[in-house]
Every structure is written in structure tokens, then in C-alpha cells.
Amino acid sequence: MWVLLRSGYPLRILLPLRGEWMGRRGLPRSLVPGPPRRRYRKEALPALEVPVLPVTATEIRQYLRAHGIPFQDGHSCLRAPSPFVKGLQLKDQTGATASFSLFIDKTTGRFLCMNSLAEGSWEDFQASVEGQGDGAREGVLLGEAPEAEDSEEIRRIWDRAIPLWELPEPEEAQLARVMFGLTKVTNDTLRRYSVRYLRPARSLVFPWFSPGGMGLRGLKLLSAEGQGNEVHYKETTIPRPGVYCNLFGLPLISRRDVEVVLTSRELDSLALNQSTGLPTLALPRGTACLPPALLPYLEQFRRIVLWLGDDLRSWEAAKLFARKLNPKRCSLVRPGDQQPRPLEALNRGLNLSRILRTALPAWHKSIVSFRQLREEVLGELSNVEQAAGIRWNRFPDLNRLLKGHRKGELTVFTGPTGSGKTTFISEYALDLCTQGVNTLWGSFEISNVRLARVMLTQFAVGRLEEQLDRYDEWADRFEDLPLYFMTFHGKQSIRTVIDTMQHAVYVYDICHVVIDNLQFMMGHEQLSTDRIAAQDYIVGAFRKFATDNSCHVTLVIHPRKEDDDKELQTASIFGSAKASQEADNVLILQDRKLVTGPGKRYLQVSKNRFDGDVGVFPLEFNKSSLTFSIPPKSKARLKKVKDDNGLVTKKPSSGRKGAVPQNSETCLGQAHHSNQPNPSKPSR
Ligand SMILES: Nc1ncnc2c1ncn2[C@@H]1O[C@H](COP(=O)(O)OP(=O)(O)OP(=O)(O)O)[C@@H](O)[C@H]1O
Structure with missing residues (x-):
């Protein structure tokens, strides 16, 4: 589509x-x-x-x-x-x-x-x-209209699902209630929301009814799996997540309702409505996005409270969604110990109405006092890990230095021509995308087909050419990633690119934009001073975009021509110092070997505004999977030793250096990365 x-x-x-x-x-x-x-x-x-x-x-x-x-x-x-x-x-x-x-x-x-x-x-x-x-x-x-095969499947599942209280074995019903945390949710609530249970899949089934009509447009299945002391939930939607646009609870909203509470899970909406009696709706894909297609259904409300969850990510999402909904009518429930997600609050016997009364207005003027910020600061201090952003699964050394990938930052990435910048940045962005970071790619140099091919190979961690029979397995999983591409190729005006990014943030809740590379937004300026001024303007525009939209921008910039024997430095980035001043992070792909450490390349973090840690780590390129990440088994664990230049060289402390042969053939499906989905396992 x-x-x-x-x-x-x-x-x-x-x-x-x-x-x-x-x-x-x-x-x-x-x-x-x-x-x-x-x-x-x-x-x-x-x-x-x-x-x-x-x-x-x-x-x-x-x-x-x-x-x-x-x-x-x-x-x-x-x-x-x-x-x-x-x-x-x-x-x-x-x-x-x-x-x-x-x-x-x-x-x-x-x-x-x-x-x-x-x-x-x-x-x-x-x-x-x-x-x-x-x-x-x-x-x-x-x-x-839902596709015919989807309708058939929806109907078949719905007909087989039954209300929890109609399960023949009381033990089974009790077990299901415990698994889904529903011990305090009444049959009456489940009935009102038409929640059923699918025995063969041990899943709750939430219906998506056509607005205003009687038809069933889709379903969400929620299964729960006990892992040690924790329960892991898995969602499956029909139709697939990208087109699953249900506001769960909509049939219970009356035209006269002027207030609503938005939650990120159906179970939270059940708990909330049961204990407060307030109208409530659950978003279709949790905190991942608020598709604009849903906004018309929310127009009637004069006040919207967003109570999305109990972590910093939910809080960030609530702030972003409030912008879309018009912050003047939105209030946000801040996550906290005494303010967990609604279902947990119900189970812990907390007063949900009281929690709702503490919701903070989402809107404030451009000038704020510390009084308004103090809770935010506390939130960051008490959730240091989450405040540091999303951690890469494939690049533990990047986590060590940058701590994580944070919203609203600008990362400038450079490296010699042909050194593998695109290939590296593709894996770096893919890693985040597989963790739910909605990503937009602006690849001006190589076509989207080629880029997607590189990414798919990295996703599968192996050559797909020789195993085309498995192409669909991987492509299906890849398709469900929140990944979008701008269709620009070649030179583009910065205005058009920024407008497109803005649009993507609004429509797809994009949190990470990759621009490869800045030189394609430059005009035909002849004089070098004009070129530098043009680049400064472009860097400034991306900086402003990142801040205004709470969206991370990773910007690839070519280096200036330098002596081949010299390593690149921050000052080697083409243009004036503006790029490195405006950037929160500066990453340099160095195409030479670290004295100590495997690989023929290394990555240098030469600026880190978040906490100042800079350093380097080796990259090993695997030609068959096009990846730079080291497979977990052979990862050489490295110690950090600062040398005089502020560079960090490392000593392997365990594992053998070069344990992975360069350009070694990786068999598909052999060693999966720890974060790598295994297509033989069912998932949504
Ligand atoms: N470490 C590496 N060792 C060998 N080949 C590599 C390495 N990294 C990337 N390549 C290969 O080199 C080619 C160019 O890589 P890529 O396009 O990522 O470089 P680039 O730095 O973005 O190039 P440009 O400067 O033209 O933008 C690709 O075919 C890629 O598979």
C-alpha cells in the first residue's frame, strides 16, 4: 500500500x-x-x-x-x-x-x-x-473494507472465543484471570467491553467494531506467558499492526461525553472504567503512535487525560500525543510509584479517581518556572536508565559511551568516503527500530530498494540471496517494523525535506530521522564561503527540528578532504564549526585499525553532550551479513583505558581477539543476535 x-x-x-x-x-x-x-x-x-x-x-x-x-x-x-x-x-x-x-x-x-x-x-x-x-x-x-481473508479469520476467531465466565472449568477461568491481572475486574466490565477468551490460544480477545455500525473490523489477541516471576504479554492484531486502528471502547462513548481518559492498553481501560465510571479509550498500538486517522473520534472531548503507563517512555509519548490532540485540552498522569498504570492501581487498591485528579495540564506558556519543572527533573533523576534513552542491542560499546539514544538530540556522523558510513548507520538505526523506535530514512544517495536490501540482510544477519525460500519469512517480520522511507533521490531543498519530516512526525510519530547525507541539500554554491553558510543553515534547521519535535536526527556529513594518513577529527567535518557545535553527539567512523582491538575500523565518539563520555571501540565488518556488530558469542570484552589524546584504547579482557574471521560466511538462522527475532517462532 x-x-x-x-x-x-x-x-x-x-x-x-x-x-x-x-x-x-x-x-x-x-x-x-x-x-x-x-x-x-x-x-x-x-x-x-x-x-x-x-x-x-x-x-x-x-x-x-x-x-x-x-x-x-x-x-x-x-x-x-x-x-x-x-x-x-x-x-x-x-x-x-x-x-x-x-x-x-x-x-x-x-x-x-x-x-x-x-x-x-x-x-x-x-x-x-x-x-x-x-x-x-x-x-x-x-x-x-477489511481484506476478505482477514474478515474470514476475524469471524472464525470471534465465533470460537467465549466470555471468561463461560469457560467450562472454573480453574481455567481463574488461571486466565490471574495471568492477565484481572482478578479484580468484574464479569460485568468484561461483558460491557465484549471481551472474550480464546481457549486454544490462551488469549484474551478484544474486538474492534466499526464505528456506528455493527460490523467487526478486527481483533486484538493478548496472550500472557509466565517467565520466572514476570508475566510477558504478546499482542497479535488482525489486520496487521500497521492498519489496526481501533480505539478500544469507542462503542461505549456517548455523543454527550465531553471528557475521556486515554490509556495504552485495553486492560487499563477496563480497570479505569470499572473503578471511576469515566469514559475511557485504549490506543491501538500503545505508546508507539497516535495515528491521525483517530483524531476525528476524539474531537468531541473538551478534556482528555492521558494515562499511558508507568515508565518514562509512556510519559514522553503522552507529551507528544498531547501536542497532536491540542495540549490546551490535555492533562497527563505522571508515572510514579503511587501512580502505576491503571490495572496495577486497581489491583493494588489505589484510588484511581484521586490519581486522575493529580493529572498535570499538558500546556504551558513558553516561560516556565522551576516549580513546573521540578517534577520532570525528579522523574529523570529517579529513572536514570530510562532518561539515558534506548540502549542498542547490537552495540554495547555505544551504550557504554553514549548511554542510549535520546529524543530531541542531533547526532552528526562522518567518516571517509566509502568507509561504510551508510552500512553502519543502517545497522545502528535498525537496532533501534527493532526496539520500537519509529524511524524515517532520508537516503538521498542510494536508492530505497538498495538500502532496504542492506537493512534486510542486517536484520536477518545473513545473506538472503542464497536462501530465497526464506525471504518471505524475513520480509514479513521486516514489514512490521515502524520504518518509513522518504522517496527523495538526489538533490533536495531543505525546506521540502523538513516539511516531509514534520509530516512524518505528525502522521507516524517518528522519533528518529536519518539523513544520508547533508551534501544533498546543498545548492550549487560556487564560492566556498557560500557553501559553508548554506551548510550552517541546514545544520541549524535540523537542530531546530530535533528540538521542536522531540525527535532524534542523525545527520551524515562528508568530511573535508584531508591527508589520507591522518585520522579524522571533529574539525574534519566539512564546513564551519557549526555542525559540531549544534550536535549533541559526534560520531566518526575511522577506517583504520585500533592498535589494540580487532577489526579494521573503529568508531569514535568525539562529542557527547549528555554526560561527556567520549572514546572509541573497534568495529568488525561481516561481509555476508553487512553488519558491524560483534555476534554475542565471540564478543571481545574490552576494557577502557584513556590515552593522552582522550581516545580510549581497549585491552581484551576475555575472549580471543579476532575470534570471528573477517568476511566469514554466516549461515542464516545460525547464531541469532540476542535481539534478533527468530522467524521460526510465531509472533505478530
Ligand atoms: N568495513 C568494511 N569493510 C569492507 N567493506 C565495507 C565495509 N563497510 C562497508 N563496506 C562496503 O563498502 C561499500 C560502501 O559502503 P557504504 O556505502 O556504507 O560507504 P559510505 O561511507 O556510506 O560511502 P560514501 O562515502 O560514498 O557515502 C558497500 O558495498 C559496503 O558493503
Whole structure:
């Protein structure tokens, strides 16, 4: 599926060939009869070469006025009469009979008609207003219906699932309640929310009903697995996560409700509603994203409380979502010991209404006092690990130096020509992406197909060419990563790139943008002073973007021409010192060997604003998997010894140096990275 091209944004979701769906869902085979099915898609549309400027709220308003369409200004949408409802006169200016069922997103111009469920881009809307809309409308409406094989599966699972209290064995029901932490959730609550239990999969089943209608559009299955003292939950959605857009609890919301509590899990919504009686909705993909397609359903609320979870990540997500919802109507429940997630609060006998009353307003003016910040500071101090960001699974040495990957930072990455910058940065970003960091790639030099091929090889940690029969397994898993690509190639204006990034942050909750590389945003400046000024401007624009959007930007910049014998330094980054001043982190890929340590390359962290730790670590390149990370087994553990230059050289303290032969052939499926999903295991 390609999206957004009509709305002018050169951005697409990468969907490789979809493969057999049974394994992906991890459902018992008995539930998915018949031979494996494969669906192949062709790339339907070419990349957009001349990006259209994004629409603004003012332009949307002007357009509606010019066409005599009445509208109301809402929190994140404009409401207008829908041209997709039969018998409705667009030019009916009285507004008395017209139902304002069309919601137009003020940021993107995308629309949704609540009556017909038609949706589409701003261009689609204009086309239908101007009388050429039939094709677009049909296409959009067709896109609404779940795919036939999904509907069949949804129906089959739903029919087999039963309410918990109808389980024949009371012990089984009790065990399920304990596993899902539902001992205090009543049958009445489960009944109201139509929650069922699927015995063969030992999973709770949460339905996704069509808004306003009776139909079942999808399901979420939640299974629980005990691991030691902990319970691990696994979610499976039908349709797949990328298109699973259920606001769980929507059928219970009345038109008159003006307040709602948003949670990140269905179970939290059950607990919250049971103990407070308040309307509550659960987001479809937890704290990962708030798809703009859901915003129309939240327009009616004058107050929205976000109570997403008990960690710093939930708190960060709540702040980002509040921006989208309009912070003036949002309050946030801060995670804390006495403020765990709602289900846990219920189980611990805490007063959920009281916790809700402590919710903090999300909006404040540009000037804040320490009084407003003190809780945030405390949050960071008491969650030092989480405040340090997301840790790489494949690069423990990077964690040691940078501590983690944090939102809102700018990382500048450089290295000699052809040294493997793209290859390294691809693995570095992939690692984070597999941990749920929504990532947007701007690859201006190499095509997205080639980049995706490199990434897929790194993801599978092995050569796929020789095992094409396993391509679909890996591609299916890869497809579910929150990974997006800009379709730019070659030179681009910085404005267009920033606009596209902004759009992606809004639509896909992007937290990491990789730009490879900055030189493609430079014009044809002849004078070196002009070039330096242009680069400074671009670096400044990315810096501002990272800060304003709480989004990490990793920017690849070529070095200036230097003597081949010399190692690169921060000052070798092309241009003035602006890039290294603005950057929070500066990473340099050095294409020479460390005196002590394996590998023919090393990575140098030469600036680290977070806590000042700088240093180096060796990189070993594996040609078959295109990875730089050292497989866990043969990892040479290294000690940190600071030399006079501030560089850190390391001594292997255990393991044998060079235990992994260079360019060694890695068999697919052999040694998986610890973070690496094993496709033989079912998952969503
Ligand atoms: N450490 C390495 N040893 C040998 N080959 C490598 C190494 N790293 C990358 N390569 C290979 O070298 C080629 C160029 O790598 P890559 O495109 O990542 O370099 P780059 O630094 O981004 O290049 P450029 O300067 O043109 O942007 C690729 O084919 C890649 O597989």
C-alpha cells in the first residue's frame, strides 16, 4: 500500500512482498485452515519527483469559504458537511440541516466522513468538491473494507472465543484471570467491553467494531506467558499492526461525553472504567503512535487525560500525543510509584479517581518556572536508565559511551568516503527500530530498494540471496517494523525535506530521522564561503527540528578532504564549526585499525553532550551479513583505558581477539543476535 503521494508528501511505507500470514500471527494452526496463501503486490506508484507544498489550516479554511462550505473549527480538525453522504447539498449554507460529519485534519488536510467512513487526502476532497471525485471516492471507500481473508479469520476467531465466565472449568477461568491481572475486574466490565477468551490460544480477545455500525473490523489477541516471576504479554492484531486502528471502547462513548481518559492498553481501560465510571479509550498500538486517522473520534472531548503507563517512555509519548490532540485540552498522569498504570492501581487498591485528579495540564506558556519543572527533573533523576534513552542491542560499546539514544538530540556522523558510513548507520538505526523506535530514512544517495536490501540482510544477519525460500519469512517480520522511507533521490531543498519530516512526525510519530547525507541539500554554491553558510543553515534547521519535535536526527556529513594518513577529527567535518557545535553527539567512523582491538575500523565518539563520555571501540565488518556488530558469542570484552589524546584504547579482557574471521560466511538462522527475532517462532 502506498500512501500520501496524492497529498504531495514524498514519503511512503515500505511494504515488501507479504508472505504467508499464518506464522506471523502465531495462531494455532487449527484456526487457520487451508494451504498457505501468498499475496504479492507490485509497487503501484512511482516516487513523486516534484513534491507539492503541504497544505495549511489557513488554506483549507480559505478553500472551504471560497466554495461556500460551512465549517466549524475544532481541536485538531475542521468539521464540515460531508459530500459523501447522499442527498446532502454542499452549498447548503444554513448549516441547519447539514450534519457536520466530515472531519478534515488541520495539519494534513486528510478527511474522514463519519457517516460513510469515506476517507482520503486533501486532493481527493478537492476533487470531489469540484465534481471529479467519483474515482477517488470509490478507491478510498474500497480501501476501508477489511481484506476478505482477514474478515474470514476475524469471524472464525470471534465465533470460537467465549466470555471468561463461560469457560467450562472454573480453574481455567481463574488461571486466565490471574495471568492477565484481572482478578479484580468484574464479569460485568468484561461483558460491557465484549471481551472474550480464546481457549486454544490462551488469549484474551478484544474486538474492534466499526464505528456506528455493527460490523467487526478486527481483533486484538493478548496472550500472557509466565517467565520466572514476570508475566510477558504478546499482542497479535488482525489486520496487521500497521492498519489496526481501533480505539478500544469507542462503542461505549456517548455523543454527550465531553471528557475521556486515554490509556495504552485495553486492560487499563477496563480497570479505569470499572473503578471511576469515566469514559475511557485504549490506543491501538500503545505508546508507539497516535495515528491521525483517530483524531476525528476524539474531537468531541473538551478534556482528555492521558494515562499511558508507568515508565518514562509512556510519559514522553503522552507529551507528544498531547501536542497532536491540542495540549490546551490535555492533562497527563505522571508515572510514579503511587501512580502505576491503571490495572496495577486497581489491583493494588489505589484510588484511581484521586490519581486522575493529580493529572498535570499538558500546556504551558513558553516561560516556565522551576516549580513546573521540578517534577520532570525528579522523574529523570529517579529513572536514570530510562532518561539515558534506548540502549542498542547490537552495540554495547555505544551504550557504554553514549548511554542510549535520546529524543530531541542531533547526532552528526562522518567518516571517509566509502568507509561504510551508510552500512553502519543502517545497522545502528535498525537496532533501534527493532526496539520500537519509529524511524524515517532520508537516503538521498542510494536508492530505497538498495538500502532496504542492506537493512534486510542486517536484520536477518545473513545473506538472503542464497536462501530465497526464506525471504518471505524475513520480509514479513521486516514489514512490521515502524520504518518509513522518504522517496527523495538526489538533490533536495531543505525546506521540502523538513516539511516531509514534520509530516512524518505528525502522521507516524517518528522519533528518529536519518539523513544520508547533508551534501544533498546543498545548492550549487560556487564560492566556498557560500557553501559553508548554506551548510550552517541546514545544520541549524535540523537542530531546530530535533528540538521542536522531540525527535532524534542523525545527520551524515562528508568530511573535508584531508591527508589520507591522518585520522579524522571533529574539525574534519566539512564546513564551519557549526555542525559540531549544534550536535549533541559526534560520531566518526575511522577506517583504520585500533592498535589494540580487532577489526579494521573503529568508531569514535568525539562529542557527547549528555554526560561527556567520549572514546572509541573497534568495529568488525561481516561481509555476508553487512553488519558491524560483534555476534554475542565471540564478543571481545574490552576494557577502557584513556590515552593522552582522550581516545580510549581497549585491552581484551576475555575472549580471543579476532575470534570471528573477517568476511566469514554466516549461515542464516545460525547464531541469532540476542535481539534478533527468530522467524521460526510465531509472533505478530
Ligand atoms: N568495513 C568494511 N569493510 C569492507 N567493506 C565495507 C565495509 N563497510 C562497508 N563496506 C562496503 O563498502 C561499500 C560502501 O559502503 P557504504 O556505502 O556504507 O560507504 P559510505 O561511507 O556510506 O560511502 P560514501 O562515502 O560514498 O557515502 C558497500 O558495498 C559496503 O558493503
